[in-house]
Amino acid sequence: MARREGVSPVERDPRWSRVRARDASADGAFVYAVRTTGVYCRPSCGARLARPEHVAFHESAEAAERAGFRPCKRCKPRAPSRDARSEVVTAMCRILERAGQAPTLEALAGQVGLSPFHAHRTFKAATGLTPAQFARARRAERLRDELRAATSITSAIYGAGFSSAGRFYERSDAMLGMTPSRYRAGGAGVAIRFAVGQCTLGAILVAATDRGVCAILLGDDPAELVHDLERRFQGARLVGRDARFERTVACVVGLVERPGLGVNLPLDVQGTAFQQRVWEALRRVPAGRVVSYTELARELGAPRSVRAVAQACAANPLAVAIPCHRVVRRDGDLAGYRWGVERKRELLAREARE
Helix, strand or coil: CCCCCCHHHHCCCCCHHHCCCCCCCCCCEEEEHHHHHHEECCCCCCCCCHHHHHEEECCCCCHHHHHHEEEECCCCCCCCHHHHHHHHHHHHHHHHHHHHCCCCCHHHHHHHHHHHHHHHHHHHHHHCCCHHHHHHHHHHHHHHHHHCCCCHHHHHHHHHHEEEECHHHHHHHHHHHHCCCHHHHHCCCCHHHHEEEEEEEEEEEEEEHHHHHCEEEECCCHHHHHHHHHHHCCCCCCEEEEEEHHHHHHHHHHHHHHCCCCCCEEEECCHHHHHHHHHHEEEEEECCCCEHHHHHHHHCCCCCCCCHHHHHHHHCCCCCCCCHHHEECCCCCCCCCCCCCCHHHHHHHHHHCC
């Protein structure tokens, strides 16, 4: 084949066209280094494109570093690509979900081919939880299922994967928010303070256990909000007109009126491991920003779980404190909101004005 005049070897290399296209599917296949800066990048890097005569290709980050180049701080070629990260996080979730006894961080990292440090950082960046927190949430979920179905508390303890009753009772209150016998009785006797008031978005109900706020409900009918609370906490002892609770209610109302400011409220929210991952991710979305259900699912390392993400948003019992109003459809449509699309629109408008 005749050599074209004026075209460098790099430009004839098919990898160069993938770099020019910022082709994310090429991430992991090779890296490119820039001699004038001493930096190497992944193919999808968004930095200004270097002149081809200054570029050299390497098969891996290790090879580029052996040649004397350092990793780009923008694209972080040492970190797993988005697709690779999603696969690794999904694999770690499956390991944790299937394990009777949660593996150590070192053992978990070894199973997915990462160092403990990178496994911990990658998992938390994608899910909002550390592997240990995810394992505890998943075990608590199994425990709640076992307590509802098992014939005895002892069989539920071992069915949830605890190696001894002693280890279980050390953690049961933190996992369930109450004793296991009380949980089996539907939360009978647990005191939940609540108050119903008015805000500019209509009626608002705020409820809390001794651990933190467990419900923030919005609506048009105060009586219906109370019925909703009763359905959520069947068997609990609801306590109204508690003067000590007024400060908490005032904080929540302030959060509704100015959602962009944020309030650091102690929360007591129970959900499945996946729901908790979604809710934690929602709390990281900045005020004034929106994400799509698809983007949120991808960020969690579960790109095929868009419907499950939407269901977790719909199950959120803490309006505004867990900002599910910041999630929209892929086309930007506001879609559904359990407390009404108009309230969602107004909350987003308020954040945009701040």
